[in-house]
Amino acid sequence: MSSTAWLRPRTAAEVTMALGLPGARILAGGTDLVPNRTWELDTGTTWVGIGAVPGTREVRCDAAGRWEVGAAVTLAEVLAHPQLGRHYPLWMEAMRAVATPEIRTQATVGGNLCVDTRCRFRNQPPIWRSGLIPCFKSGGDRCYAAPASRLCVAMLVSDSAPVLMAMGAEAAVAGPFARWIALADLYSGDGDRHLTLNPGEWVRAIRLPAKPPLGAFRKWRPRATMDFPEVDVAVSVDCDEEPRVVRIVVSAVGPVPVRATSAETLLESGPWTSERLAEAADRARAAVHPYDNGQLRVWGRQRAVHGLVLDALRQVASAVVEKGAQA
Amino acid sequence: MAEALVSVTINGRRHALWGEETEVLLTVLRDRLGLTGTKNGCEVGHCGACAVWVDGLPQLACLTLLGSVADRTVTTVEGLAGWWRTLNGNDAYHPLQTAFVDNGAVQCGFCTPGMLMAGAALVRDRPGATAEAVRESLAGHLCRCTGYEQIVRAVLDVAAREEDPA
Numbered sequence A: 001m002s003s004t005a006w007l008r009p010r011t012a013a014e015v016t017m018a019l020g021l022p023g024a025r026i027l028a029g030g031t032d033l034v035p036n037r038t039w040e041l042d043t044g045t046t047w048v049g050i051g052a053v054p055g056t057r058e059v060r061c062d063a064a065g066r067w068e069v070g071a072a073v074t075l076a077e078v079l080a081h082p083q084l085g086r087h088y089p090l091w092m093e094a095m096r097a098v099a100t101p102e103i104r105t106q107a108t109v110g111g112n113l114c115v116d117t118r119c120r121f122r123n124q125p126p127i128w129r130s131g132l133i134p135c136f137k138s139g140g141d142r143c144y145a146a147p148a149s150r151l152c153v154a155m156l157v158s159d160s161a162p163v164l165m166a167m168g169a170e171a172a173v174a175g176p177f178a179r180w181i182a183l184a185d186l187y188s189g190d191g192d193r194h195l196t197l198n199p200g201e202w203v204r205a206i207r208l209p210a211k212p213p214l215g216a217f218r219k220w221r222p223r224a225t226m227d228f229p230e231v232d233v234a235v236s237v238d239c240d241e242e243p244r245v246v247r248i249v250v251s252a253v254g255p256v257p258v259r260a261t262s263a264e265t266l267l268e269s270g271p272w273t274s275e276r277l278a279e280a281a282d283r284a285r286a287a288v289h290p291y292d293n294g295q296l297r298v299w300g301r302q303r304a305v306h307g308l309v310l311d312a313l314r315q316v317a318s319a320v321v322e323k324g325a326q327a
Numbered sequence B: 001m002a003e004a005l006v007s008v009t010i011n012g013r014r015h016a017l018w019g020e021e022t023e024v025l026l027t028v029l030r031d032r033l034g035l036t037g038t039k040n041g042c043e044v045g046h047c048g049a050c051a052v053w054v055d056g057l058p059q060l061a062c063l064t065l066l067g068s069v070a071d072r073t074v075t076t077v078e079g080l081a082g083w084w085r086t087l088n089g090n091d092a093y094h095p096l097q098t099a100f101v102d103n104g105a106v107q108c109g110f111c112t113p114g115m116l117m118a119g120a121a122l123v124r125d126r127p128g129a130t131a132e133a134v135r136e137s138l139a140g141h142l143c144r145c146t147g148y149e150q151i152v153r154a155v156l157d158v159a160a161r162e163e164d165p166a
């Protein structure tokens, strides 16, 4: 195996500079990057750690009551935090659904958002792949999952992405032009280069709203642990706004989380009767077209979208009733 | 730049290792130090056979970089009984090792080192753990042979004993 250097810059500006080196990548927990190197899926030659940069390992609450969590904070630290669980139970559910206890000890908040996309035709050992002509993501000229597509459609598998999107969270992008972006704007839609980050840019922290909306999360996968999602659904509603703000996010069906906007519009006004919830789930299902690159069949995943959205909406509806709000 | 001297305590012994900081701990343990108790089941985080303790917490050696354990403590399955003996000064094996044998929790034995490291951390940190907690702590460990029931029983046995040392 060729050698990989590991730099540990001490300031955000040094990280950005280090990312200018050829083959440079951020190394966070390494639970995605390391196995990808082992299987020769990632051939980066310089790894840039971010944990030594001030603030990246911090959790703090600003004057407006918004919590900011550094990109290098681990999932286990988030789950064990004395306050975060109380404020953001939905995010906790997604964090607990990631991988396994050992991996959550190592994996980070930033790494979970930036985790590489996956595909059944690529995330395989080198000897398996040696029998295939390379696809787009392996530097080739085709896609096995979507032969008509001109772009790689590998899946975003981050469990926290759909939930943070539904919650209206933001990400701090560090680099030459530091800025806050809505989480949805982090993903490009191309499974090969799935982040919108420009050269030298990286995620420094995330920020969660002071008053998170009510929500529900569902993850569908072959086994109840360890497996990556085959479908993720995150739903949220904010009844304090008029009309209500409804977010229905379906993920792990392509390179970006999908907003089921037609279903959202339906539920923004009017009563949430069981018929209308079922209608919303139908609309969500119609809006989502999983590609054939997961472990499970496309038709099953599409049916799952319907079931999970309906289930999540029912949970949110009863939470709204419990809270005494009008729905 | 990529190579460095890494000082790490493994099973109570200090080692000064010269090597790639980004080499995974799994190959360092197995190929360089001959500690082959830690198994390579999948090499990419999907099986749990390579679990060791880093500063007492279970971590997967195939995902852990040598440079990340600098000046820290690593315990492998070879060091589990030794760790237990220094604590208690009596038993030859960690009680979980004995419980695995007594409960028929070992068949081919490939998953056993990882199961032991995860299970021993649980019974240390959460005496009296429920079956659900045991299953959760072993959630990243595959066993092709036993069907898991005996393994869960062995951990529960020891967890109950640790809670109420009679």
Ligand SMILES: Cc1cc2nc3c(=O)[nH]c(=O)nc-3n(C[C@H](O)[C@H](O)[C@H](O)COP(=O)(O)OP(=O)(O)OC[C@H]3O[C@@H](n4cnc5c(N)ncnc54)[C@H](O)[C@@H]3O)c2cc1C
Residues within 6 Å of the ligand: A025, A026, A027, A028, A029, A030, A031, A032, A033, A034, A035, A050, A071, A097, A098, A099, A100, A103, A106, A107, A108, A109, A110, A111, A112, A113, A114, A115, A116, A157, A158, A159, A160, A201, A202, A203, A204, A226, A227, A228, A229, B044, B045, B046
């Ligand atoms: C067996 C197994 C099961 C898994 N199951 C799940 C699952 O169910 N759900 C899930 O979401 N993930 C899963 N994962 C993937 C992965 O473990 C997690 O997504 C984890 O949170 C990644 O975080 P990390 O810190 O280890 O990332 P790393 O491996 O360090 O980085 C991942 C990628 O993101 C980039 N990156 C990291 N941090 C930043 C940053 N701050 N700014 C810009 N780029 C960055 C890296 O360059 C790299 O390309 C699983 C992995 C394994 C091995």
Ligand code: SF4
Residues within 6 Å of the ligand: A118, A119, A120, A121, A122, A135, A136, A137, A138, A142, A143, A144, A145, A146, A151, A152, A153, A154, A191, A192, A293
């Ligand atoms: S989605 Fe297509 S291009 Fe992308 S990894 Fe899979 S087969 Fe390759």
Ligand code: FES
Residues within 6 Å of the ligand: B039, B040, B041, B042, B043, B044, B045, B046, B047, B048, B049, B050, B051, B060, B061, B062, B063
């Ligand atoms: S070898 Fe590390 S988890 Fe399988």
Ligand code: FES
Residues within 6 Å of the ligand: B105, B106, B107, B108, B109, B110, B111, B112, B142, B143, B144, B145, B146
């Ligand atoms: S005993 Fe054979 S894999 Fe568990």
